Amino acid sequence: MQVLWRQMITGTLVLVVVNTLVAFIYLWRDARCPLSRREQAPISRPPLRPCVVSRDQTEDGLSTIRRTQNISRTFYDECVMVRKLRQDEQGNVPFVTRTAFQQTLSQVGAQHSCNQNDATQPARIVFGSRWKEIRERRHVAKNRYNNRTVHFQESRQYVDSWSPLSYPTGLRVSPGNITKLEGIRVAWLDEYISDAWLKEVRLSCHLGSLVFSAEVPDVTVTGDNTSDVTVSSFDIHHLNRQLEFLYYHSVSEKTLARDEVHVQFGSHKATIAIRIQHFPMFHLYDHGEDNFVKDRVTVITKTYLRYPVLRKLIDSVNKYFSGVKIIVADDSDKFEDLSDYKNVDHYRMPAQKGWFAGRNLALSQVTTEYFFWLDDDMVFTEKTDLKFMMNFLDETGYHIVGGRLEDSELTFAQRYDYVPSNTDDGGCLSRKEGSYKVIPGFPTCTSTDIVLNVFMGETQTVRSVGFEPNPVYARAAHSEFFADGLGRFRVASCTNVEVKHLSDTSNRHYNKARHTGGTINYYKLKYIYFRNNLFNLLIK
Template sequence: MTSLAGDKKLFFVSLISFVTGSMLVYVNCWLSSPPCYVNVYTRIADVESFNVPPGYTARAILRPMKKEEERPLASTPVYTGLIGEKPCECFGAWHRDFFSQKQWTARQRNQEKCLQRYERRQMVLQGVHNYVDGSSPISYPSHGLQVRPLRAVHLNGLRITWFDSKSIVTNAVHTVRLQCERGVFRQLVKVQGVVVQGAHTNDFTIQTSKPQQLNRQLWHIVYQNTEFDTNAFDLVKLHYMKFSITIPVHIRHRLIPWLHDQGQGRIQDRVSVVVKTFLRYSNLRRLVRSVGDLYPGTRIIVADDTPYQKFESFQDENTDHYIMPQFKGFFAGRNLGLSQVTTEYFLYMDDDHYLKPYTKLEILVSLLDRTDYHVVGGVYEDLEMFATTIRVLGDDTHACYEKLRGWYHSIPDFPGKGISFIPL
């Protein structure tokens, strides 16, 4: 009987202690801060348990779920039309009207191949976006945004990835501020429950107590360039709570590629030979003959500053011999020859050079076609000591070329050390 009475007493004491402890917890939460109610907004299974290192505190945060919009929102056409590039407006006859269908199809095929090689060599950041997700709640494109002068671009990837649980419980107002120097911010869509200040200016503020609506509004904000420039950067700065980030926007004109007629695709159709000569006509005669023997029909451009009284003409069907003012020099002659090139590639030769039967220009052309190198060269008279590589060095105020004997490395699918590879 004594044991039964003791058990009952212990049961009532435990019950009273449990009720008292529960009441104290609720009183403490009511007196201290709203984060006690974090589990009202998140499932227990979603909260990871971990050990907090000494000197650090843990804070509960809520991450919004990434959902697609339930329904499309109406955009403002006058601003939507600013996104991307302005389409061309052509009047009169089209270029293709001057060609037969067969000629036009072949021309397009050649230009497409030429364009592929051109684009391979370009460092184009458009479409290469690096979305940053770190300790900051702001996810944003750190590079890769490009806009044409006076046009607009979406700030793709810009969003707030997490929110403080206390601000959720208290229904606090979330404020995002955007600033720039060379443009303005446009609001494509007005999202319900969001207050916008500074629309169509370079100092733009978004305020709302609804996190999901905040990100919906950010998705429909575009940057429009208003200060015309052909190649410049604007820095879009965003501030949220105590965090700040910077988004570089590249303002640049479209680069127009040079597309060349490839004819039948032979070396003769794609390569011109540029020669600077002075007096040494016997050497020049040997050069012209060697090119004609190995690659008949190749156009040879000769720039000649020989004194007028000693001038000899080499003009013929495949050789254009240009008379320069006498004694103008090596570089003036090369520049003149280059100005007359109409093929996709050209080969610089001195007048005492010539091609040998084992010379393979096909290898050089193939390497240019299949890599992003701009300049290739070969050894002279089987002497590898003449094979050099060039690297551009310098800083903001000076630039120079470093010329080294030898090569950097071999390139797969191409024969080894007979070729020097010069990336410029």
């Protein structure tokens, strides 16, 4: 009887162990490939193994990979198929649209819309019967612009979650130099693909050559030191080892360009952006031992026949910031002498050259890190805090910070919204009131796109944008400069910095030259539509 009980217990234990092992095997298999193979059986699976058996030359000279049907599939093949099936099934999962998001999307869409019917004078109305001719000429000018403009934004690409390719996202190389293409490898396939199958990676570029600095045994490299290279091996470890020695050599005559290295392994592809560009030189300013405003900021302005208020401006600057250099650009018909001010550089221009021409002249003579611009009919007060503005630009990295007028809620903080277009009709530029967000650490300052004509700027960045000296901007211009700077500098508006505006309406000669009616605005609109490739200009 005892023998019988022992046999029963032993048999039970054996069954428990066997069942446990079977369960463990199934769990292990499902963890590696979660969908059971019974669900895969009815599906006709195409060959997925990235095995190269021959190469065909196409008409354009590029080689293509021909596949053959594999009778036996590896575990990798089955898992890839399962993942693709699961991705297809994901589209059938039900969902409920969030009303709040749809409302947000509608609001954002309304704020960033470019409706041709919103413009009071769209380009087709401004140019009238000449619109077709102007549009064709503008298209030619746009092609010239694009031909000399290099866009370095990285290319967009979709990478499958099961892609075995690892690669860098973007690299930079100076003209004629060499950089390492570090990080290109075929990952996580070594345990799924047999060494009996050939693995091949193809790489190509346009403006450079691909060269290897070393040779790895059992690896074949075709096209070394050319723009089209193929690396193949039966051993994936040797293949990856060879890719570790891959370099990109810039051999194009272009010293400012963008190239792409295309990587292909089987059906998987990747693109590596290459920026061919000299590394820019630094332009540094010494803030001095004491960090005084007079050593780091220059006050600039432009005047025309308004010497009485100009002298008040100079006196106010000397009162609050003694020793600060002042630059005056003057296009008056008759000049007055300002030599009694030792800290003033007075530059005389041809008569009535205009607003932006004067700004350009004054800015071109600035030798300090920052400049402070204001009109000639404004004066400093106790709240004209140049030290605050200087520290703000130092700490935040912004390029321009604006102030406001005394006893006025007007800050002239406005935002631009530019919607480009790939058509010949052109894009849309709209201007609206308001700022973006409060800047951390500076509760009185907000980020924006346009500020009042009372602002401090970082000299080098603003000078690189410049002020368009075209005659259409001679009498009135301001926001056009900030439109030119879109995407090139950061702008802030601070309400705690003020200047006082002196209303001087008695100067008949100035008023006659400044206020020319709507004719100049009509020509300005035509110029902007052509120059900035616009169809609509909206001011809300």
